[in-house]
Amino acid sequence: MRQAVLNLEESKIREVANAGMGRADVLPFWFGESDEVTPEAIRAAGIASLQAGETFYSHNLGLPALRDAVAAYTSALHGGVAIDRIAITSGGVNALIVAMQALIDAGDEVVAVTPVWPNLTAQPRILGARLRCVALQPDAAGAWRLDLPALLAAITPATKMLVVNSPNNPTGWTLSKAEQQAILERCRATGTWILSDEVYERLYYAGDTASGAAPSFLDIARPDDRLVVVQSFSKAFLMTGWRLGYLVMPPDMTPQVGKLLEFNTSCAPVFVQRAAMVALAQTEAITPRIVAHLQRCRDTLVPLLQAVPGVRTSAAPGGMYAFLRIEGQDDSLSLAKRLVAEAGLGLAPGIAFGPEAEGWLRWCFASQDAARLGQGVDRLRAWLAAQA
Amino acid sequence: MRQAVLNLEESKIREVANAGMGRADVLPFWFGESDEVTPEAIRAAGIASLQAGETFYSHNLGLPALRDAVAAYTSALHGGVAIDRIAITSGGVNALIVAMQALIDAGDEVVAVTPVWPNLTAQPRILGARLRCVALQPDAAGAWRLDLPALLAAITPATKMLVVNSPNNPTGWTLSKAEQQAILERCRATGTWILSDEVYERLYYAGDTASGAAPSFLDIARPDDRLVVVQSFSKAFLMTGWRLGYLVMPPDMTPQVGKLLEFNTSCAPVFVQRAAMVALAQTEAITPRIVAHLQRCRDTLVPLLQAVPGVRTSAAPGGMYAFLRIEGQDDSLSLAKRLVAEAGLGLAPGIAFGPEAEGWLRWCFASQDAARLGQGVDRLRAWLAAQA
Numbered sequence: 211m212r213q214a215v216l217n218l219e220e221s222k223i224r225e226v227a228n229a230g231m232g233r234a235d236v237l238p239f240w241f242g243e244s245d246e247v248t249p250e251a252i253r254a255a256g257i258a259s260l261q262a263g264e265t266f267y268s269h270n271l272g273l274p275a276l277r278d279a280v281a282a283y284t285s286a287l288h289g290g291v292a293i294d295r296i297a298i299t300s301g302g303v304n305a306l307i308v309a310m311q312a313l314i315d316a317g318d319e320v321v322a323v324t325p326v327w328p329n330l331t332a333q334p335r336i337l338g339a340r341l342r343c344v345a346l347q348p349d350a351a352g353a354w355r356l357d358l359p360a361l362l363a364a365i366t367p368a369t370k371m372l373v374v375n376s377p378n379n380p381t382g383w384t385l386s387k388a389e390q391q392a393i394l395e396r397c398r399a400t401g402t403w404i405l406s407d408e409v410y411e412r413l414y415y416a417g418d419t420a421s422g423a424a425p426s427f428l429d430i431a432r433p434d435d436r437l438v439v440v441q442s443f444s445k446a447f448l449m450t451g452w453r454l455g456y457l458v459m460p461p462d463m464t465p466q467v468g469k470l471l472e473f474n475t476s477c478a479p480v481f482v483q484r485a486a487m488v489a490l491a492q493t494e495a496i497t498p499r500i501v502a503h504l505q506r507c508r509d510t511l512v513p514l515l516q517a518v519p520g521v522r523t524s525a526a527p528g529g530m531y532a533f534l535r536i537e538g539q540d541d542s543l544s545l546a547k548r549l550v551a552e553a554g555l556g557l558a559p560g561i562a563f564g565p566e567a568e569g570w571l572r573w574c575f576a577s578q579d580a581a582r583l584g585q586g587v588d589r590l591r592a593w594l595a596a597q598a
Numbered sequence: 599m600r601q602a603v604l605n606l607e608e609s610k611i612r613e614v615a616n617a618g619m620g621r622a623d624v625l626p627f628w629f630g631e632s633d634e635v636t637p638e639a640i641r642a643a644g645i646a647s648l649q650a651g652e653t654f655y656s657h658n659l660g661l662p663a664l665r666d667a668v669a670a671y672t673s674a675l676h677g678g679v680a681i682d683r684i685a686i687t688s689g690g691v692n693a694l695i696v697a698m699q700a701l702i703d704a705g706d707e708v709v710a711v712t713p714v715w716p717n718l719t720a721q722p723r724i725l726g727a728r729l730r731c732v733a734l735q736p737d738a739a740g741a742w743r744l745d746l747p748a749l750l751a752a753i754t755p756a757t758k759m760l761v762v763n764s765p766n767n768p769t770g771w772t773l774s775k776a777e778q779q780a781i782l783e784r785c786r787a788t789g790t791w792i793l794s795d796e797v798y799e800r801l802y803y804a805g806d807t808a809s810g811a812a813p814s815f816l817d818i819a820r821p822d823d824r825l826v827v828v829q830s831f832s833k834a835f836l837m838t839g840w841r842l843g844y845l846v847m848p849p850d851m852t853p854q855v856g857k858l859l860e861f862n863t864s865c866a867p868v869f870v871q872r873a874a875m876v877a878l879a880q881t882e883a884i885t886p887r888i889v890a891h892l893q894r895c896r897d898t899l900v901p902l903l904q905a906v907p908g909v910r911t912s913a914a915p916g917g918m919y920a921f922l923r924i925e926g927q928d929d930s931l932s933l934a935k936r937l938v939a940e941a942g943l944g945l946a947p948g949i950a951f952g953p954e955a956e957g958w959l960r961w962c963f964a965s966q967d968a969a970r971l972g973q974g975v976d977r978l979r980a981w982l983a984a985q986a
Contacts, residue, residue, distance in 0.1 A: 211854055215700050247651035256869075257645050263635035265839040300688050300841070304863050312603050316726050332861050338704050340725070449655040452865050455687070466599055471605045473720050475692050475863065478838050481644075515808035569606045579674070 218332050222543055222562035230550040237586045238556035240546075242379060242530065243450045244576035248485075249496055252447060255488035259481035268477040270468045272298025272456070276483045279490045280456050284441075287411075287421045288428035294461040295433060297468065298483060300440030300475045302409045302455035307333050308470050309457055310371070316341050318370035321402075323361065325563035325570075327379045329371055330407060334373070336529070342369075345566040346383055352535060353524035354381040358389055361401045362396045369400060375407040377414060377424050380535045380563045380572040382526020384414065387425045394431055394534050403436040409455070412446035412497055415505045415528040424528050434460050435490075445530070446497045447489040452482050506531055507575040507583060514587040515573075515587075520594060531558070532573040540569045553593035602696035606720050608796075608929055618938040624626045625974045626944035629917065630715075630767060631838045633966035640835060643876035647869035652709055656865040658856045660686025660844070663872045667878045668844050672829075674802075675799075675809045676816035682849040683821060685856065686871060688863045690797045690830030690843035695721050696858050697826045700761070701791050702727050706758035709750065709790075713951035713958075715767040720794060722761070730757075733954040734771055739910055740923060741912035742769035746777055759787060762782060763795035765812050765963040768951045768960040769921045770914020772802065775813045782819055791824040797843070800834040800885055803893045804915040810889075812916050822848050833918070834885045840870050892918055895963040896970060902975040903961075908982060921948070922962040924982070928957045943974055943982035 223240055230236040247253075249337035277296040280491040284291040286553060291575035299305035306329065314320060322331050324343045327551030334341050344361045346354040365372055372393070385393075396405050406427045414424040431437045442455040457467060471477065489496065511532050512525040539545045549555040549571075560570030577583055611628055618624040635641075659665060665684040673719050687693040690775035694717065702708060704726030712731040722729050732749045734742040751762055760781070764773040773781075785792050794815045800879040819825045830843040845855060859865065877884065899920050900913040911922035927933045930947035937943045937959075948958030965971055 211700055211851060212703050215854050215858065218854075218861075219617055220853075220857065221860065237765075241655065241826065248653035253648045253653065257648050259650075260641045260645050262642075265641065265837065267631055267838050284920035298862050303861065304688075307862055311724060313600055315600050315602070329861050332857075336858065336861060355924075449653065449868075450655050451865075453863055453865070453867055463599060465608075466603050466606075467902060469608065470603065470724065470869070472609065473717050474605075474695055475688050475841055477839075477841070479841055479867075479870070481839075490842065522735075540805060 214338060218330070223558040225555065226546040226550060226559060229547050235554045236499065236550055236556050237554060237582060238591065239574045239586060240558045242330045242574055244578070245577045248448050248452070251492055252485045252489045256481045256485035259266065259484040264480040264484065266480070267477065267482070268480045270351050270471040270477055270531065271464065272296070272478065275481065276487050279487055283444065283490050283493065284428065284458060287423050288426050291458055292427065292461070294464055295458050295526060296463055297457045297459070297471065298478050299455045299457060299471065300478050300586050301453040302407070302440055302444060302452070303329055304475065305362055305440045305455040305457045306330065306405070306407065308474055309377050309405055309440065309459070310334060310337055311470050312466055313371055317320045319368050320371050320373060321364050322373040323356065325380060325567035326375050330373050330375055330564055337515070343564065345382060345564070347395055347566070348535070352522040353526070354378070354383040354533070356383065356385070356389060358392060362392060365396050365400055365402050369402045371403040371405055372397060372567065374404045377410040377528025379410065380531050380558070380560070380567065382529040382531055384416070384424050384528040386430065389522045390425055390427050391430055394427060394435065396437065401436070403438065405438050405440065407440045409440065409442040409445055410529045412501055413504055413530055414528040426456060436460070438463070443486050443489060445527070446500065448500060449486070449489065449518055452485065454478055454482050454486050460473045504576060507577055507580050508532070510580045511573065511575045511583040511587070514584060518587065518594065520589050530574055530576040532575055533570055534573065535570050542569055542571060546571060549590070549593065553589045555589045555593070600725060602723055605930055606723065607716070609716065611946040613931070613933040614947060617935050618944050621732045623942045625940055625942060625970060626887065626945050627962045627974060628944045628946045630962055630967070634836050634966045636836050639880055640837065640873045640877045644869045644873035647872040652872065653865060654868070656819055656868045656871070658859040659852065660684070660866065661868065661871045664875050666900060667875055671878050671881065672816065672846060675811050679846055680815065680849070681851055683846050685845045685847070685852055685859065686866050687843045687845060688866050689827055689841040690795070690832060692841070692863065693828045693845045694718065694793070694795065696855060696862055697793055697847070698722060698725055698827065699858050700851065700854050701759055704934050708761060709752050709757050710761040711744065711763070713768060713948065713955035714763050715974040716950055718761050718763055718802055718872045721845040731952065733952070737922070739912050740910040741914070742766070742771040743919070744771065744773070744777060744852065745951060746780060746868060750780060753784050753788055753790050755788045757790045759791040759793055761784060765798040765916025767798065767917055768919050768946070768948070768955065770793045770917040770919055772812050772916040775817065776814055779818055779877070782815060782823065783826065789824070791826065793826050793828065795828045797828065797830040797833055800889055801892055801918050802916045803896065808977065814982055816846060821925050824848070831874050831877060832868050834888065835885050836888060837874070837877065840873065842866055842870050842874050890965060896920070898968045899961065899963045899971040899975070906975065906979050906982065918962055918964045920963055921958055922961065923958050930957055931957060937978070937981065941977045943977045944982070
């Protein structure tokens with residue numbers, strides 16, 4: 211087997227979760243997923259398609275009607291995006307690896323902003339790229355910041371691709387429009403592709419954009435810029451298990467991605483795509499409710515955590531995570547395992563997202579019952595008190 | 599964009615199909631897909647899962663219950679295969695590329711037996727492998743044969759992987775057990791991995807095996823041999839559009855594939871996996887009927903074709919295609935396009951499957967209404983007569 215694959219780390223989040231698997235007394239906040247089922251209307255569309263017998267192969271790039279709906283949805287958020295820039299994929303993660311397959315040769319240099327969802331740094335390694343990381347840094351209050359000059363300096367003509375996830379999993383850090391502008395200009399100068407994972411864009415609480423969504427590179431880029439934006443139906447429509455996402459890219463790239471989709475998954479199931487069409491058609495009824503609920507969850511959890519002695523965390527502008535540091539706890543994997551075993555509290559260890567996040571813990575606050583968040587904090591507080 | 603991706607050919611099958619798209623007067627036999635909807639019981643299981651709200655992420659390797667059912671199904675056909683050798687994938691094509699990701703570094707040598715489904719030769723190119731092809735050859739009657747000594751000689755210690763598809767798309771050629779034994783021994787000697795695409799194994803009409811399925815490398819290999827078998831639910835269960843397949847591999851490889859699945863698609867939808875569990879549970883009721891019907895289709899089509907002056911074709915032991923040569927017609931792409939335009943007959947051009955198949959045409963005989971096959975032959979005969 212390939213050394214590059216053997217070298218890939220098993221997920222440290224799963225390592226913690228496995229330690230608590232099957233224990234009904236553990237409150238799980240470890241995975242990046244709401245505990246709420248996909249809305250009824252979306253499921254009904256998938257069911258109707260199956261009943262109608264839509265069980266055949268479909269277009270590599272996705273149903274034209276869905277691509278059209280995605281283009282309209284994206285245009286409403288970020289200005290004109292035409293259907294010839296859209297490809298439907300089998301999830302956001304699939305969109306990411308297909309985009310990288312299109313752009314990265316073995317040996318190419320990729321720059322990533324970390325800490326980040328581990329898939330984003332594993333995928334370039336699978337493709338044989340050389341990975342360089344630029345680290346976000348937490349401030350005294352626990353908010354994470356980008357050292358923009360350091361990032362701009364790290365991007366050189368040798369950099370084939372910049373990978374950035376904003377709003378960021380796990381920190382909630384979100385690029386500003388001015389930062390995106392500076393990065394885009396630098397990447398134009400160096401010929402670097404920007405692969406922008408914006409799957410949390412709707413889960414944005416700052417209220418400082420016209421659309422309500424987080425700033426997107428699509429707001430400022432030209433169609434022919436070397437920009438690929440990755441999106442997913444998972445977060446804004448509660449469709450994690452459906453495995454459906456999409457790419458927005460320069461029009462010239464779309465046929466190339468179509469070829470790659472044929473060789474990766476061929477197509478997404480039609481009945482899944484039909485469900486997504488209803489999701490987009492009803493986004494006004496579905497997404498604001500989800501976002502408002504997540505904001506309530508964040509605004510419930512973060513103040514409770516901040517009131518726990520020794521805990522440092524900050525209400526992030528985007529995403530569905532609280533990212534926290536507990537004074538004196540420097541080994542996040544062992545801490546997360548102890549919290550499962552001794553407190554019945556399931557969190558993700560920061561080290562899973564990069565060395566700069568060691569000592570931190572990720573808490574997914576996408577909980578249908580916000581009271582569970584308070585119960586979790588009570589467990590943390592009691593456990594910490596017992597350590598003193 | 600990567601030169602390796604730009605170099606990938608667009609599908610010549612699609613090129614022909616696009617020429618006939620939307621024309622109700624064309625009889626389409628170009629794609630490798632039955633025109634029959636997935637059986638009701640399988641669809642009902644998917645629907646029930648959606649109604650029950652199974653819309654969340656699942657295990658990277660697949661639901662343990664489905665992996666267990668796949669292991670039992672495979673064991674019934676080919677002897678003991680344990681669950682720790684099974685991974686569920688988002689289609690057979692996804693199984694193939696994930697297996698290649700696990701095993702092939704850029705620059706590695708891959709040997710493929712051709713003509714073959716173009717995905718099998720495109721995927722190594724995407725991964726930067728050096729591809730060498732060993733060509734099957736047609737005999738005077740139109741049956742395709744392997745030059746076994748030539749293949750064994752082509753496999754050297756420098757060969758990282760052999761890719762073989764048997765029963766073969768497009769020719770229907772099928773490896774014998776003795777040929778598999780010789781190939782396995784050679785690959786053991788050279789340390790070469792065998793990636794065996796056996797998705798047509800149930801579509802086997804020779805009746806010379808105990809299971810009824812085509813000979814499989816699983817019949818003769820040890821669990822720790824460097825053998826990866828690719829399977830799909832598409833053919834034996836009429837589930838093309840569901841995008842579900844699986845890998846059978848050495849137990850040590852399974853956790854590595856689990857990591858790669860996380861980074862490719864994360865998992866297959868649970869509701870799709872539930873449908874597959876019903877497919878396997880009811881395979882005795884579902885698959886023999888499908889296979890018997892396909893055999894009737896083959897035995898309807900091939901004699902009709904053989905009776906057309908100038909046509910050379912042979913009833914293949916496996917698969918769902920007739921592969922035919924028309925005397926004096928050496929440019930299969932232009933021929934296929936003319937047949938669409940002038941005869942209303944949609945076939946796939948041989949050149950799509952490799953240069954050795956130039957001049958040939960692939961005819962998918964998976965037709966719910968076998969009378970359509972006769973209508974197609976009538977159109978071919980009339981068109982040929984008009985050329986004379």
